[in-house]
Amino acid sequence: MGFEVDLPGNDIDDIEDLISAEDIKPRERYENKKSVTVRAKKRAQIKPTLCDGEAEATPQPEKTIYESVIPGTQKVYVKTWGCAHNNSDSEYMAGQLAAYGYNLSSKDEADLWLLNSCTVKNPSEDTFRNEIESGVRNGKHVVVAGCVPQGAPKSDYLRGLSVIGVQQIDRVVEVVEETLKGHSVRLLQNKKVHGLRVAGAPLSLPKVRKNPLIEIISINSGCLNQCTYCKTKHARGDLASYPPAEIVERARQSFDEGCCEIWLTSEDTGAYGRDIGSSLPELLWQLVEVIPEHCMLRVGMTNPPYILEHLEEVAKVLQHPRVYAFLHVPVQSGSDSVLGEMKREYCRKDFEHVVDFLRSRVPGLTIATDIICGFPTETEEDFEETMSLCKKYQFPSLFINQFFPRPGTPAAKMERIPANLVKKRTKRLTDLFYSYQPYAGREGHVYTVLVTEISHDKLHYVGHNKSYEQVLLPMRDNLLGTRVRVRIIGTSKFSMMAEILDEESDWTRCDSSKPAQVATSSSQSSRGQHYIGVALIIGAIAYALQLLYRLLVQ
Numbered sequence: 001m002g003f004e005v006d007l008p009g010n011d012i013d014d015i016e017d018l019i020s021a022e023d024i025k026p027r028e029r030y031e032n033k034k035s036v037t038v039r040a041k042k043r044a045q046i047k048p049t050l051c052d053g054e055a056e057a058t059p060q061p062e063k064t065i066y067e068s069v070i071p072g073t074q075k076v077y078v079k080t081w082g083c084a085h086n087n088s089d090s091e092y093m094a095g096q097l098a099a100y101g102y103n104l105s106s107k108d109e110a111d112l113w114l115l116n117s118c119t120v121k122n123p124s125e126d127t128f129r130n131e132i133e134s135g136v137r138n139g140k141h142v143v144v145a146g147c148v149p150q151g152a153p154k155s156d157y158l159r160g161l162s163v164i165g166v167q168q169i170d171r172v173v174e175v176v177e178e179t180l181k182g183h184s185v186r187l188l189q190n191k192k193v194h195g196l197r198v199a200g201a202p203l204s205l206p207k208v209r210k211n212p213l214i215e216i217i218s219i220n221s222g223c224l225n226q227c228t229y230c231k232t233k234h235a236r237g238d239l240a241s242y243p244p245a246e247i248v249e250r251a252r253q254s255f256d257e258g259c260c261e262i263w264l265t266s267e268d269t270g271a272y273g274r275d276i277g278s279s280l281p282e283l284l285w286q287l288v289e290v291i292p293e294h295c296m297l298r299v300g301m302t303n304p305p306y307i308l309e310h311l312e313e314v315a316k317v318l319q320h321p322r323v324y325a326f327l328h329v330p331v332q333s334g335s336d337s338v339l340g341e342m343k344r345e346y347c348r349k350d351f352e353h354v355v356d357f358l359r360s361r362v363p364g365l366t367i368a369t370d371i372i373c374g375f376p377t378e379t380e381e382d383f384e385e386t387m388s389l390c391k392k393y394q395f396p397s398l399f400i401n402q403f404f405p406r407p408g409t410p411a412a413k414m415e416r417i418p419a420n421l422v423k424k425r426t427k428r429l430t431d432l433f434y435s436y437q438p439y440a441g442r443e444g445h446v447y448t449v450l451v452t453e454i455s456h457d458k459l460h461y462v463g464h465n466k467s468y469e470q471v472l473l474p475m476r477d478n479l480l481g482t483r484v485r486v487r488i489i490g491t492s493k494f495s496m497m498a499e500i501l502d503e504e505s506d507w508t509r510c511d512s513s514k515p516a517q518v519a520t521s522s523s524q525s526s527r528g529q530h531y532i533g534v535a536l537i538i539g540a541i542a543y544a545l546q547l548l549y550r551l552l553v554q
Helices: 027-034 084-100 122-137 147-151 169-180 234-238 244-256 281-289 302-320 336-342 348-363 380-393 419-434 514-553
Strands: 077-081 112-117 141-146 163-166 182-187 214-217 261-265 296-298 324-328 364-372 397-402 446-454 461-464 470-473 482-491 496-500
Touching: 077 084, 077 296, 084 141, 084 169, 084 214, 112 122, 112 147, 112 169, 112 324, 122 141, 141 147, 141 169, 147 234, 163 169, 169 182, 214 244, 244 261, 244 281, 281 296, 281 302, 302 324, 302 336, 302 348, 336 380, 348 364, 348 380, 364 380, 364 419, 397 419, 446 470, 470 482
Parallel strands: 077 112, 112 141, 141 163, 163 182, 214 261, 261 296, 324 364, 364 397, 470 496
Antiparallel strands: 446 461, 446 482, 461 470, 482 496
16 A cells, blocks of 8 residues: 655644644653664775676665755655554554655655555565565665564564564654664564553554545454464564543544544454453444444454354444444354364354354344465365355355465464465365355345445445445545445446436535434433432432321321
């Protein structure tokens, strides 16, 4: 994800406008210098003498070293790999850099590249490493962030680079500033408040959103699992949840800033709150109260173990008109034997119970899931069980991944299945997935959709109905950010095509004033009922005392 943003007011500001009460104090800044490695002075290099016929190597551009950094004069390119959590982190880092005066630009124009990595798969890390080499080769300053350097900071290809840990994204301005001066900075510590580990940087930080209509809120970091194939645990650590009040306030702020859709994200939303005495349903009911009319909330990925005890309440929340009837529950395998070797902490019946219960309670529910093909202990019988599970439920969204041994994980030490067999199984499952059409026969159906995105081919706007099913629409002016009625005119494997039924005057937009009114009337009603109850009790006591007095007098 590259941020190519032309922000107003990015010219150099007056010096008094660069300082605010929220800025880091000089004492705090210089206490952090222990994390900075000062650049070494370079000795003049003697060019080797070329023999006859030898071609001189193409000189690599030298990166500019800045003795001092004046905000507004350097450009930064931000690229992201991975999940919604990573995307949110990048938006926060871009927001802080823009607020401090740095220009966000394309990779060719930038003085510095900020690369935010993902450690889930080998290919994404390979691409990340290639991008680092490309930046260095083109004379760019490079700062790396995300799960790869956090989980494996001593990797050879990260040597000498500045690193921002996953819990240190609020210090991105410091790191960029020192890196532009030629120094190397490494901030990998956990963030603590009063000696206790917290989920991460404050949610109130400024953002530059990839999509200005969608706010991604990380509700917790880390997880409670010990999956044998997972490298993300090495980077994100154990569960640490944000307080509900901080998340709710961030949602309220996002709606005030013009967002009309909230995505909740984390490594496992179902485990939310277990470390702070809260729970996912408790958070969701608080968020529902601040979602404006015509806006929507999408709940992020949850593993089966920690959603099982909340199924009744989660089903109720997913039925709410301002919450998408959608849930991503990765199963990874249909075999209990493989799930045990993966240490997933549930069995096939647990997953089936989650799907069956929620589908029976939530009309039109969309369940998405993940499968890993070729886990080291997976036999042919194990794989057939995975195939039967996918045949049974015909998931409309099925993310199929080949097993990748991630360094440092227990699964990486297991004997691997032959690559050709893994590919064969992956193809069989992929063929099964493409054998059914989840939207077939929907032509003529009428839905209300919230339009928030542009399709990958840039030819359509994308809206989602209550089931979070993708509906492609013509690119009409002023359509983005509205809620409209549509009629389905065609379907494909992954989406539906539709025509707009409403006139533009009938398109509705997010109204951030509505939830406050609803919440206020609700709280007033609650207080009114409380006062009536108190009055009745007092009246009853008074009546009883009056009867007792009359008896005593008689």
